[in-house]
Amino acid sequence: MKIAVFGTGYVGLVTAVGLANTGKKVICIDNDLEKVEKIRKGISPIYEPGLDALLLKNLERLAITSNAADAITASDVIIIAVGTPFDGNRIDLSYIRQAAREIGEAIKNTDDYKVVVVKSTVVPDTTMGVVRPIVLEHSGKQEEEVGFCMNPEFLREGNAVEDFLDPDRIVLGVSSPEVEAMMREVYDGYRDSAILITNPTTAEMIKYTANSFLALTISFSNEIARICENLPGVDSEEVFNGVIHDKRFSPIIGKERITPQLASYLRAGVGFGGSCFPKDVKALRSFSKGLKVDGKLLDGLLHINETQLEHVFSMGLKKFSGKARRIAVLGTAFKPNTDDVRESPGVKLAQMALGQGIQVAVQDYVALSNTKALLGAQVEYYDDPLEAVEGADIVFVTTIWPQYLDISEEDFEKHMPEQAIMVDTRSHFKERKAKKWRHRIGVGQPLPVNGEVEYSLRNNGYGIH
Ligand SMILES: NC(=O)c1ccc[n+]([C@@H]2O[C@H](COP(=O)([O-])OP(=O)(O)OC[C@H]3O[C@@H](n4cnc5c(N)ncnc54)[C@H](O)[C@@H]3O)[C@@H](O)[C@H]2O)c1
Structure with a gap:
């Protein structure tokens, strides 16, 4: 199985290197030529513990190009990992749309079944309501000729390699059983991880819910701290x-x-x-x-x-x-x-x-x-x-x-x-x-009294055993 990964940022590069590490042939695509050059030489353009070593180790199974069309045509599964910034009012899907157009154009003249995977974080119904119609329109293909999957990424920057190599769960929101079978093959090197199969829109919602829940916990803590x-x-x-x-x-x-x-x-x-x-x-x-x-x-x-x-x-x-x-x-x-x-x-x-x-x-x-x-x-x-x-x-x-x-x-x-x-x-x-x-x-500890910094109203107080 050959896999293309669109975008070699924190998520795309770690995904590409992680999958190559399980024996898959992976081709990365990025339009940032500086990144392409670095990765080609085995140098990670981002700092992530362990990434440089893993990249070097898997270099023979990894290719990188700025020519998206060739990479897509040669691959069975195309993973989109481009950025999805917030534009001040809503999520900006322009990079996603661009990637979907390029995928559509590239697969127009191929007969092979392809699966398009959205790994970027996107709002519900983006995979099926935005990416799928663009790919189908630009490829001229019928629904059954292309599969779609939403596969959110949960890695934490700073622990990205570790998290990708040993994920707590792999969520696959698939458009058909055929897509599920191909995605299970993509992740067949991750036998110990829980694989959760669902539909694409649920997968999209899982990712937002997970991040919002963690963010909520942080804000809750900060409000309690301000009271304290x-x-x-x-x-x-x-x-x-x-x-x-x-x-x-x-x-x-x-x-x-x-x-x-x-x-x-x-x-x-x-x-x-x-x-x-x-x-x-x-x-x-x-x-x-x-x-x-x-x-x-x-x-x-x-x-x-x-x-x-x-x-x-x-x-x-x-x-x-x-x-x-x-x-x-x-x-x-x-x-x-x-x-x-x-x-x-x-x-x-x-x-x-x-x-x-x-x-x-x-x-x-x-x-x-x-x-x-x-x-x-x-x-x-x-x-x-x-x-x-x-x-x-x-x-x-x-x-x-x-x-x-x-x-x-x-x-x-x-x-x-x-x-x-x-x-x-x-x-x-x-x-x-x-x-x-x-x-x-x-922060969250008693504030200085009378303008003087005064510490440790309790020095070793906490610890309820
Ligand atoms: N960073 C994280 O910790 C993290 C974790 C989980 C999910 N995500 C999600 O993953 C997605 C990617 O995040 P990131 O932090 O890796 O982004 P990033 O900005 O680091 O990387 C995006 C890459 O895509 C490339 N790109 C954009 N458009 C392209 C195109 N048309 N052709 C080729 N390359 C293109 C850019 O050059 C860049 O290298 C986002 O949706 C993000 O929300 C990020």
């Missing part, structure tokens, strides 16, 4: 810990309590960013408006997310009566282990500060070049966090890079000015609620 910040002695970490111990949440099996990964979403923070949650929730909300569904919950979670960043920013500024001279942002990747800065809270905080005439220093381990593309010469860039914090009134720790934990509070304090504060937006340093660490305030 107003309650002397109440730390939201302790509150969430008490909730997580509900056995419906973390069941006790044998004598062991199983804590779900979802528990990590029940935590105060700086709000969700990245290329998926913000745009997917907005796309679902705009889609639901079209259905005249009252969407107060989705509106609310988006509102909390948008205002959380301002909230965190003002937490820092409060100590300086709203007027800081310089800030440092530690972490511009929207999460650790990725170089993706799309909708990144760190970048947005930097922009907020620039808008108020505040000098900005930013630091990241892998995302600086993408950050430069967004922020240009307006900010100073640092590889070393301790250099970035020099002279800053406020240090925002926005990405929970594990490397920060190797820096002692003494080192931070040595490099930060005497009056500076650190806003630990994601409780990265929660284990270090040492009294001596004067500079840190945590």
